[in-house]
Amino acid sequence: MANSNILMVYVQCDGNAPITASLEVLSRGAELSKSANFDHVAVVIGKVDETTEKTIKSFGVSKILEVESDVYNLQAYGEKLAKVVEKYSPKLLISGTTPMAKDVLGYAAAKVESSPIANVSKIEIDSEIVFTTGLYGGAVLRDVTLNTEKTKFAIMSKTSVSSDIEEVPCEIIKENFEVKDLYTVIKESVTEIAESVNLEEAEVIVTCGRGIGNEDGIKLVEELASVLGGAVGATRPVTESGIVARTQQVGQSGKIVAPKIYIG
Incomplete structure (x- = not known):
């Protein structure tokens, strides 16, 4: 209680x-x-x-x-x-x-x-x-x-x-609380390159959807985000296609974000 x-x-x-x-x-x-x-x-x-x-x-x-x-x-x-x-x-x-x-x-x-x-x-x-x-x-x-x-x-x-x-x-x-019988043990932790920018803390986000088409399309989005000093976000279909890492997915099924400027 x-x-x-x-x-x-x-x-x-x-x-x-x-x-x-x-x-x-x-x-x-x-x-x-x-x-x-x-x-x-x-x-x-x-x-x-x-x-x-x-x-x-x-x-x-x-x-x-x-x-x-x-x-x-x-x-x-x-x-x-x-x-x-x-x-x-x-x-x-x-x-x-x-x-x-x-x-x-x-x-x-x-x-x-x-x-x-x-x-x-x-x-x-x-x-x-x-x-x-x-x-x-x-x-x-x-x-x-x-x-x-x-x-x-x-x-x-x-x-x-x-x-x-x-x-x-x-x-x-x-x-100091003891925890016994761990089901899993972390042997190594690797940070994805996409995680170098935290979308949840980014002040500017440029988000892309199916319209980018392929890897060439994402380069344009990345260039715009770079000029604006922001981060790249993506919709679920884009992350599922493998063009963009899942860590960059925004929205209800991804990360909840609140940037000052959002372009999508």
Whole structure:
């Protein structure tokens, strides 16, 4: 049972630095915690260096839980996040919309017999917690409540980062949870060339569809994106054809993006 007035934010890092999606959710968490008088807590699975600590503290968290872990493994991360939930009993645990966060929160929620709500655009905390979610690409909005006393999990859609957040005294707590009998072990991690530019954080995106025809067509799109200082996105048919890597797929079946300029 979630009996603590804790709003917990799962902070995903890339190279020990919090990704933009996590900063957005930390900002949202600060606002919600203040209005609901909740304790704002961040949880990081992995190493928290001095720079990361300073960044997270700036979002008004009272605690940073540094959960020991080596390289990413879904089962290990999910199990450890579930153990964090069992130990601290937060009323609400939120994250940004990334493939990793969806997997980790989904795993952890299942372990504690809860369920995550995805595509959450707004949360209101009063006598109960109300989630506003989008359907059909955001064309329809609905309010959702969960009839459970267990921790509620929410995967937030993209938002802005507030700069008007009051920093509070913050405690760093190191946790080390043992996970036995891993089903899979990561032997080697290879970054695709296409992942050198993070579409989810790109300010300019040029997206191509079937009209590019072939590899010659994609070169024109890449040239335009380069001139604009942006990244190349693609629709599902283009990625399935093999012309563009799957990591560049945008839309409902790909990555959710919010650039300042979108050409497609």
